[in-house]
Amino acid sequence: MLSIERKEYLEKKARVIRKDIIEMIYNAQSGHPGGSYSLADVMAVLYFHDLNVDPKNPKGLNRDRVVLSKGHAAPVWYATLAEAGFFPKEELSHLRQINSLLQGHPCINIPGVDITTGSLGLGLSASCGIAIGAKMTGRDNVRVYAIIGDGEQGEGQIWEAAMAAAHFKLDNLTAILDRNWYQNDGPTETSLKLEPLHDKWESFGWNVIDIDGHNLNQIDSAFCMARETKNKPTMIIANTVKGKGTSYMLDQPGLHYTPPTKEQMELTLKELGF
Amino acid sequence: MRWNYRDALGEAFAVIGEEFKDLAVVTADVSKSTRSIKFKERYPERFFSVGIAEANAVGISAGISTFGGPVIFTAYSVFATEKPFEQIRNMLCYPKLNVKIVATHGGINVGEDGVTHQAIEDVAIMRAIPNMKVVVVADPGEVLAALRAVVKMPGPVFLRLARAETEVLHEDANLVNFEIGKAEVMREGTDVTLIGMGMMVWESIKAAKLLEKEGISARVINIRTVKPIDVEEIVKAANETGCIVTAEDHNCYGGLGSAVAEVLAKHAPVPMEQVALMDTFAESGECDLLLEKYGLTDKKIVERALLAIQRKK
Numbered sequence: 001m002l003s004i005e006r007k008e009y010l011e012k013k014a015r016v017i018r019k020d021i022i023e024m025i026y027n028a029q030s031g032h033p034g035g036s037y038s039l040a041d042v043m044a045v046l047y048f049h050d051l052n053v054d055p056k057n058p059k060g061l062n063r064d065r066v067v068l069s070k071g072h073a074a075p076v077w078y079a080t081l082a083e084a085g086f087f088p089k090e091e092l093s094h095l096r097q098i099n100s101l102l103q104g105h106p107c108i109n110i111p112g113v114d115i116t117t118g119s120l121g122l123g124l125s126a127s128c129g130i131a132i133g134a135k136m137t138g139r140d141n142v143r144v145y146a147i148i149g150d151g152e153q154g155e156g157q158i159w160e161a162a163m164a165a166a167h168f169k170l171d172n173l174t175a176i177l178d179r180n181w182y183q184n185d186g187p188t189e190t191s192l193k194l195e196p197l198h199d200k201w202e203s204f205g206w207n208v209i210d211i212d213g214h215n216l217n218q219i220d221s222a223f224c225m226a227r228e229t230k231n232k233p234t235m236i237i238a239n240t241v242k243g244k245g246t247s248y249m250l251d252q253p254g255l256h257y258t259p260p261t262k263e264q265m266e267l268t269l270k271e272l273g274f
Numbered sequence: 275m276r277w278n279y280r281d282a283l284g285e286a287f288a289v290i291g292e293e294f295k296d297l298a299v300v301t302a303d304v305s306k307s308t309r310s311i312k313f314k315e316r317y318p319e320r321f322f323s324v325g326i327a328e329a330n331a332v333g334i335s336a337g338i339s340t341f342g343g344p345v346i347f348t349a350y351s352v353f354a355t356e357k358p359f360e361q362i363r364n365m366l367c368y369p370k371l372n373v374k375i376v377a378t379h380g381g382i383n384v385g386e387d388g389v390t391h392q393a394i395e396d397v398a399i400m401r402a403i404p405n406m407k408v409v410v411v412a413d414p415g416e417v418l419a420a421l422r423a424v425v426k427m428p429g430p431v432f433l434r435l436a437r438a439e440t441e442v443l444h445e446d447a448n449l450v451n452f453e454i455g456k457a458e459v460m461r462e463g464t465d466v467t468l469i470g471m472g473m474m475v476w477e478s479i480k481a482a483k484l485l486e487k488e489g490i491s492a493r494v495i496n497i498r499t500v501k502p503i504d505v506e507e508i509v510k511a512a513n514e515t516g517c518i519v520t521a522e523d524h525n526c527y528g529g530l531g532s533a534v535a536e537v538l539a540k541h542a543p544v545p546m547e548q549v550a551l552m553d554t555f556a557e558s559g560e561c562d563l564l565l566e567k568y569g570l571t572d573k574k575i576v577e578r579a580l581l582a583i584q585r586k587k
Binding site for chain 1: 298319320322324325327329330332333334335336337338339340341360361364365368369
């Protein structure tokens with residue numbers, strides 16, 4: 001259970017992350033706002049409460065690792081990394097611009113990014129590899145967090161990795177499934193039926209925890225439970241809302257790629273309390 | 275003396291596992307046929323068989339490599355390069371991760387297993403990816419030296435081996451000086467240069483001997499590295515012999531012939547002829563009969579060499 005002060009601190013971080021996302025996508029006039037907003041609370045708890053990383057030493061050998069397998073949500077990761085101090089906030093205003101650090105999808109030149117992503121389905125495999133590498137090199141305290149999308153579950157490689165993680169007993173691996181129910185073409189269950197996701201992951205040998213992905217206490221306690229789980233990887237199914245934290249995105253269910261207008265950005269900033 | 279590429283690879287795995295203490299090997303249910311089982315027997319804590327899941331194997335290799343040591347992903351070339359092509363592009367080559375694709379079963383010399391198992395586009399597609407290097411060993415005798423050079427080279431490298439038993443051209447593996455980016459001149463000559471890749475180096479040497487009987491002096495080059503290719507040696511050969519024949523167990527597009535043609539067109543335009551699969555799949559069959567039927571032989575190289583020489587004037 002988070003203390004009241006801690007919870008307020010993390011709520012504030014999530015608000016700042018959401019502010020930075022809307023501003024950077026407005027600036028770039030391209031990017032993925034909906035799937036970034038659904039992850040803002042998870043990212044706030046992960047980076048400002050649970051993760052063992054040092055922004056001043058981003059390549060430290062015993063750090064925890066994060067892989068954003070749903071790489072199109074790069075804005076939420078960039079906003080979080082900048083807020084945590086991995087690189088100057090100034091960089092956010094150059095998102096997706098030529099000669100800039102922040103590529104449209106995450107690449108390893110960016111401080112805090114260990115695995116290049118953007119092609120869906122690949123990140124969970126790489127996360128398994130990192131978890132295997134941590135065990136192989138005797139770094140028992142290193143934890144790997146793989147953030148995957150729900151639409152991404154359609155990729156066969158996800159299930160190859162699901163089998164491998166259980167087979168190799170990767171209890172140092174925690175996956176977070178951003179269950180926002182929408183993908184590019186519309187509702188996930190219309191594009192390709194995914195449910196029952198909980199049962200699927202459980203049958204693949206994972207420890208599965210369902211949470212409200214916007215409830216900071218639930219997010220933190222899921223991370224704690226994952227750390228205590230031995231001999232199997234943990235899947236946290238974070239039930240989220242695409243565009244959570246805005247009214248304009250909520251009015252357009254499943255908003256995936258469209259950048260905001262100036263009015264929509266200003267309205268959002270007001271709603272967020274800025 | 276004849277030997278098998280894969281047995282040579284098995285011995286090489288055992289040796290380099292000792293030389294590179296942080297090397298890990300990943301495979302996809304082919305540890306016996308790639309002989310990576312020799313690595314598993316000695317270094318089980320650094321060996322990972324991930325089942326029949328090549329895309330995942332590439333991702334796992336990428337992840338392990340982030341701890342700093344080199345990683346080898348080994349499988350048949352069709353499944354090691356063509357099935358997970360996009361994973362290799364986006365997960366290995368774009369971020370320049372230190373993962374090596376060591377592929378057996380390159381070319382139609384695979385034989386009886388047929389078209390699905392005969393990689394004839396692998397060199398072309400690996401060559402097309404930025405940051406990827408492409409190395410092809412000529413014979414079992416240079417497998418150890420090639421593997422050592424590949425593991426030492428930072429970043430992604432594709433190493434292609436054939437399957438068939440073939441003539442050993444490098445008898446003492448410890449004397450082989452294998453440098454990535456450098457071709458090896460196997461035989462001097464003045465009238466034509468035969469540039470071979472993989473098994474076709476031996477066919478080129480045999481072709482040179484046949485040409486010698488006709489009074490024609492043929493130079494033979496073992497290309498070794500298709501990317502980066504040895505521009506200097508190719509240009510020298512073009513200038514000194516006036517025409518070139520390339521020979522590869524691979525489709526005619528995008529492989530050795532294309533790579534050499536790119537060099538000649540820019541630096542030394544001379545007549546060039548190609549021995550390769552002429553944009554066709556092969557079929558099942560005994561290796562020697564397949565090579566004969568699809569024109570990957572010393573006789574075919576001789577025929578093309580005579581044509582190239584004729585075109586010189």
